[in-house]
Amino acid sequence: MSLAGVVLGAPGVYLAPPAPQPRTATEPMDVAAFVGVTPRGPAYEPVSDPSLAGEGVGLAPSVAVPVDSWDEYQELFGGFDGPGLLPHAVAAYFAQGARRAYVVRIVRRVPRGRVERPPGCAHYRLPGGLALRSRNEGTWGNRLTIRLRFVPRALAARIRAGARLPRHAVPGAVVVPAPGSAVPVGALLRLRVPDRADALAVVARLERVPRPGTGGRDLVAVLDRVVAPPGDDDAAAAAVVELVEGELTVLDGDPAHPRREHFAGLGLQPAHPRFLPDVVRRESRLLAPPPGQPRGYEPAPDLGDWASGTPEVPGRDRWCFVREEDLFGGARGGDAEGTEGVEALLDVPEPASVVVPDLYAPAGGPARAEPASVPGSPDFRVCGETTARPPAPAPTGRDLRRLDGLALDPATPAGLEQVVRRQGRLVEVAERLGLVALLDVPPGLQAPQVLRWRSAFDSSYAAGYHPWLRTPGPDPAGPLEQLPPSAVAAGILARCELRAGISRGPANELAAGVVDVFDRVDEPAHGELHRAGVDVFRVEPGGVWLTGARTLSSEPRLRQLTTRRLLLMLQRAVRRQLAWTVFEPMGDALRAGLRRHLEQLLGDLADTGAFAGATPQESWFVDVGRPEADGPGRLLVRVGVAPSEPLEFLVLRVVLDAGGAIETDLDVGQERGVPT
Template sequence: MTSPTALATTAASSLHLTLGSPGVYFAPDSVDVPQRGVRMDVCAFVGVAPRGPAWERADDPALDGSLLPAGRARSSAVPIESWAEYEEVFGGYGGPGLLPHAVAAFFAQGGRRAYVVRVVPCAPVPNPEPPARAVLTFSSQVRDGHGADLQLQARSEGRWGAWLTATLTFRVAALPAPGLDGRMLVLAPGSAVPTGTLLRLRPQGGADELRLVTGITRRPARDGTGWERLATLDAPVTGPLERAEEVTGILDVVDGDPARARSERFTGLGLTADHPRWLGELLSTSSRLVEPLSSLDAVLPADPRLAPADAVVTLCGTDRFALITPGDFFGTDPTDPQAPPAGLDALRDLPDCASVVVPDLYAPAERPPAESVSVPATLAGAGFKPCVPIPGSGPTRQPRVDLPGLRLDPSLHDDRASIVTLQKQVVAFAEQENMVALLDVPPGLRPRDVLSWRSSFDSSYVAVYHGWLRVPDPRADGLITVPPAPYAAGVIAATERARGLPFGPAQALLAGVVDVAEGPGMAARAGAADRDALGALNRAGINVCVLDRDGVRITAARTLARDPAWSQLTARRTVSFLERTLEQQLAWAVFEPNGDLLRDRLRLAVEHLLLDLFAAGAFAGGSPAESFFVRVPAAGTPAGPETGGADLLCEVGLAPSAPLEFLVVRVLRAEGDGMLSAEGGR
């Protein structure tokens, strides 16, 4: 192993520049070293929401003119940096899914950045009945380019669109008096009128007329002093002009959602597709509330008086939760290469996403309410009379919008096998994208079924958490049961930001958690049988949520890899961090000549990053030589068939440190000293 001092000397000698006769010489580039590592605290959440981006335009800049998905992606990854931002985009706790609870838990534990993907079913057939999106129709004051009523649609599907309203008003700005030459408007110097501008012109002694600028040209000025700009009009104007005005639009869109009102305003809008601030394009790319219903090339006021036009919902949107199936989470159908990207596909090639949680992968069967053993209250007296129950005194249950296409009961063998299949697909995606999938043990399993479920997995790209959590219901009084993986994602992110990547996120208190619904760690006064069960689960790589005296904790940070070298989550994340950082920050090596200088620069860059990790405590060795090595074979050395014929190979060996999971306290009785205690790590 080369020491850091010797390494610097080697690099300096490789970059030495021999000077000859006086002149100008080109010095080689300085050594490139990674300045900072990639983020590993960003987590993605994929689930069901009542609103949010869906069927967004992908590659085709033109609208498809229908509700079909031509040129659109079914799901989009939206970066979110707070719970308030999630509410703004995806609608808070509405809907039947667990996605909002998962995202709220992540930020409550200290997470700072997440990607959220809304899962929706396949596109409806043309003219669905009822439509998935709300449609807004403007009053007769404006028309589209074909003379029909102007219509917009809600940006995404769902009943939320029924709260939308919109108002289009017009602003006029006077232009310096232009000259008139048939269909050509001679613009005054300094007039900035782009192609596609709508003008309101008044001939002397006449009424206002609307004209469109179809092109801008120039010609030598008649007085010979320079050039003059000409605006070509779509129709001639008779007589000299008394006044000329430029017309632009102002669109106000209001979402009257009683839970969270939203609004947007777009100003300075062009009213034809040739204008640089064309209304249709701005709505398609910038609005989160609406977009044109169909292909739109112009918005034309019906009258030169330019009265404001209001739009109201004429067709309400619908929620299609009941149509969502597990296939909607896994993107493109391999049998249909033309299918639009969806679900997890939206997370591909994200440079900073390190973990993924899919809280709505399946919907566990809802357990029946516990039967009350108390004597029901009645209106009967002390005598023998019929018992009349008091209306409304019994327990009430709020009706729940179901996800029938995702409903699976983990207590049933066939349903449990289906859950395992779906979770394996998530793990396979995480392996492809170099992420860690955070999964939950299905609720309601007996201890032997938990270990049987765990035997289906063998991967360092997955960490699993046991013991669903009881937390306050944000929509009503009482508690609800939620999965623990999103809480673990927040703890992982907060731990990395506070202490660094090498430190495991185990034993951290979970904010906002009241109780553990099931599992061996659900009681603070666990007996010997519970401790034995905890030990068995820990050895199996299952991270258990435990109710302690001061709150709920996650006991460990392990993966489901059977190889002991990959059993710790910190080992997997450290290696993924290194792979991601080197892949992104050593891209310059692809374009360099393949020689000794390139190899020296590559070795120095990699060791620089590894030394930073060593200083942060990421490795088990007591020195750099005991913690890692970097090997870059000389040019011409065969790289081996497993490298795909690469002509440059860099091998990196690591010894990741294992996190401290247990503290052992020994209590001794020493003669003359009373009781003594000593702590030791294990």
């Protein structure tokens, strides 16, 4: 045996080496959260603290779910068949090289006091009274096929007829399993007695009883009913005992992504450790039990299968009724409060940025510019003025396919005002949660309009991206899809950090999978937008490139996105990794420990180029106050850093004099102009 590196031999006193001190490490900031509308996915999930649900029944309308790939997203939330832009955004995010995202499904809230069960779910009823529902709302639940088989397995056990037990005097109601046989309470047994009909019984409890003639004791299963005639020892001895367990198979007939679940070893009584409704509630992604099913179920003695392929109550899609309050919560007039929409990220520690591609549904789609043709090509022609994108055809089933409750037209003054107001609310929530909100400039705006949009924001917790992008859709032969640029920017953020750390500015990066932009930004407009803090995607040789990484803050020290993310990372590391200092005795040992941990963290960041200074003295300071100096039980620690800023401009001056000599002068800076 060894303990902390010490090999223990004979009894005695051993000296253990000191345990290594924990090291404060940097926190990852590459994970993004996505909030939007999907055709399926976790919603109205049970929560451990009913006060978080706000519906009075322990159900959270929105929950944040981690996904580590596009395939995992499809498994949980479906593909591109929904009405919103969320699947396109998540697919583009992972295409950039991101490793993880959190997804929050937006659903229509139900006023408080009226929620007895999650709305919009498909309900199924199997023989024997067993009821199940689709895990969450949507017409996807109407495609389920549910089958429950009862599998008997011979059990090494015998029936003891005429037994008498304390508090239980039912002759022939005791089964004695062989040593090592597992017969849990709540298990269903089938007893096959010669010349008699098969009988079913449930294990009511386990007891140790005296073994006749030996003085020993047997662990016996006490059944809930008579299974052999009193005194019929021959019938009891010849009986065969079978343990009956359920096997549940669920098939999802999604034509694009079929799913299958299988659960074995199920019991049909609440006392069973794998009671079917409990297992489904814990483990299934397709099914859940309706509320209020504490009773047990019992098949016929012939153990015929239970199956259902038609819902008793069909599931419904309710996305056309989703509205702004479902995105942000903030109930009014008695509506539900709590974990709606973006607020579901409150207790999720990983995400560092948030994207809401379905913050509004653009009416008519973004504008687009006609691509310039190459001179001399068969398609060469003179390009005219930028034209508006033709309206998209009305989707099939208008009441189900459109986000009517979120539809806004940013081309109108009233619509643009509403878009800006929603984005402002998102920034407020992001500041409260310690996230950076990645915003999309509304589609179809010209450069002066974009600058007016920009003037509505002043926060380092927000970054704005322009213009909207064009990417291939699910059908390679189909038309190009519109894509909010914030989704691609989130993926580029993740890619840059995973490759080079948090100090690497997410700019001058290629947007993978993007083939064009909806609005071409010329050089003069690019310069204006960059100086205003709007990050621009441009078509350059090799593809579409993100050319900026600034925030929407007017504070010069916080204009760089890397600076805000660095400060957020420091706050997270201090809050999460220095919690051990709470209730520590105040003294020099605590002060020295705090200084050591903080300097280790800052030194690691300096090694990645996060600070502007060449030495620690030029890069940061840590000032640990004196105990009780700021009041009883308080210790003030101040940390100052000098974040590095990315090189944005490289100006090369070339002078040719009359004698033919060439002089060059290299000028580097942050605000000297936009390179041409």
